[in-house]
Amino acid sequence: MISLSRIFRRESRASIKSDDPYIAEWFGLRGGVGGYVDPGRASGIAVAHACIAIVSQNLAAMPLNLYRRADNGGRERATEHPLYAVLHDMANGSMTAFEAREYLNASLMIHGNAFARIEWNGRGQAVALYPLDTANVAVERLPSGRLRYRVSTNGGGTQVLLQEEILHLRYRLARDGVMGLSPVQLARDTFNLALTQQETAGKQAGRSFRPEGALVFPSAIPGDKKDAALDKLRQKIESNSAVSGVMVLDGGADWKSFSFSSKDAEFLDSRKLTNLDICRIWGVPPTVAGITDNATYSNSDQESRALVVRCLAPMAKRLEQAMNAALLTASSRQSLFIEHDLAGLLRGDMKARYESYRIGREWGWLSPNEIRGWENMPEIKDGDEYLSPLNMTVVGDRQTPDNQPEGV
Template sequence: MAGLRRDRDSGALARKRIALPALRRTCAQALGAFPMTWLSRILGRERRASETRIQSDDPFIAEWFGLNGGSGAHVDPQRASGLATAGACIAVISQALAAVPLNVYRRAGNGGRERATEHPLFAVLHDAPNGVMTAFEAREMLIASLLISGNAYAVLDWNARGQVTALHPIDPGRVAVERLESGRLRYRVTDRNGRLRIYLQDEILHLRYRLARDGVMGLSPIQLARETFNLALTQQETASGLAAKGNRPSGALVFPNAMGGEKKDAALDKLRAKIEANTVTSNVMVLDGGAEWKSFSMTAKDAEFLESRKLTNLDICRIWGVPPTVVGILDHGTYSNVEMESRALVVRCLAPMARRLEQAMNVALLPTGSRRAFFVEHDLAGLLRGDMKARYESYRIGREWGWLSPNEIRGWENLPEIDGGDEYLSPLNMTPLDERNAGVED
């Protein structure tokens, strides 16, 4: 009996060993649409415990913080973003992209698309990503973080069906990124209470401005152009110093004859009291005894200071690809080029940034199986329509040449559909070549 019991126990153990791989394969097939992190945790391939980290002596750390030499070796991104031109560029890009619709589309069988308003991700991106932010506020925060620090992060909430139900933006300064031995990423986030939380790659939306050579972190545009921002900050400090002194230059009081120590000190005290006095007549001085004022510093005009600041502001616009007239630099602005530069903003600046965001969101917010049927995309058509006359003229061309219907046009203008509005016109003077040849032969 004891031998029979041992045989029965060993057979059960063998069946368990055989069934375990099969169970894992079944779980993998059943969870194919779920985020990879859940499947990896079930199969034991990915853990939150750390065995591989980015070391503090990594050469990319110095590059990331801008410590590799140069007269502008380090520039605080938050301080640099406070410059008037830099703040305007960041506001233009972040607000413009946050204002346009960001929709979830379903691929149609005829090659078209339709808005997937019933998908949970649609409400997250279009209405409210969480309980305390609107979609505009969350997207503006993410894009502004991306343009300042080069990275933007948001914690994702998933439901049991493998769909994103909430999105929580976090401060990039509280996030540390690590690469695991598997090549995937892990994120260490310090919350407001100082507690450390570990997130795996599929639990974080990570937006990057430009990849560094390590392929992990994004590079800050402010640090990439730190010499330009260092010059801009220095010029601003110089202007602030001049303004604090009432734009009074430093100089020397020259007398034709030698003066004693007491007379010299008395003359300097009277001159200093006169210059620094906050009275209406403090700028009026009487110099007798052959005294002459010699200035040590050049005026702002002589040093081309104002022109230099204008050139620096233009350089800051070039960093983000924003046309100068869009941020209020109208020195060379005309009626015609202002309109063209507004279109250039959409084509050369907003469209590439929108594509960067869309591809990152498609990978992070939609599992592999869902990406075959759904995708995320901005609707930039409204930014390119121009004024009402140009918009209606384009509608007329599309309607007369047969690729637009009245209901499609009314939908773009937020008007209700009408009966018979789905019909397309066909120009009478345009016929297929084979039909024309057939008519000649007859």
């Protein structure tokens, strides 16, 4: 039976409350400043694009090597393994390793997820990676706890891939433990504010920053054809004035502005603060992203190191563990592992590097060939020898002036 409230269109509907950032998008709801944020538009903001490019390109340019554990506790590059070439040279037949890794890193930073199809050979070795569009991949959890991926193909069909056939990178695990959360959606209010400010600046620039207002006359305009006279006067003022959107009113005599100037609204300072907030979302130092208002030579160098320690290193560890789990079998992980080489980004200038080499060489934990290898120089003969400082020895081996052990 239809209730009276529905007949008179006074039916009330309960609001939906959820912490899931995607539930509002699904039901078409809007929250905060602007609700759902299009990742494409958000990533097109200048400072957001700079942050994404800095992180994705630096991680893609950083050496990502496949290592084999040595018997002495060290490591050596497994250059003969097919996976080494996939990570270091060519991800597949039409995409370089840099391009594939950059695509996956950017997708991870924008959408919170990145997918790549893995191609295996008959020996259980990964021989190619094919990055996939995040929008074309749906993830399902099977009753056994394993994951299954449905990939939409260009021809309109669907390809089902098992967990072993997909490299799945996640920015931050959602509550379901399957999907990653998008940084853009987690900070959607910040991006909404940035987009709104960008649109406002665009509208003002389209009007050449001319103010809007009303021109008020001291008395009523006489005549039977008042409206025609007002229209003619408005057209004349707009064609010969530096203002736009002018209204002509009778009564009074003053110019009434309808908008605040950028200076009065502190618009420029507000945009700078929003740009800093976007840098904080991905942990990118402001000077690295091109915000140099308070930059000096000293803090610029320190922030470049902070980029590696606080931003690139955690992201690199996230990628390494996901790749080790997806690209290496359980038996292979006992002797092989994937790792980025961050040493090149942490090195200082030539003077600082040579000073650290000198200390390591004199105190006996660096050999000439190790130092030359870091400087991309070839090895030399007898370059694997280590020095031992003359004034340092084991306590029990000290000798007295009479060449007798202490205590005798």
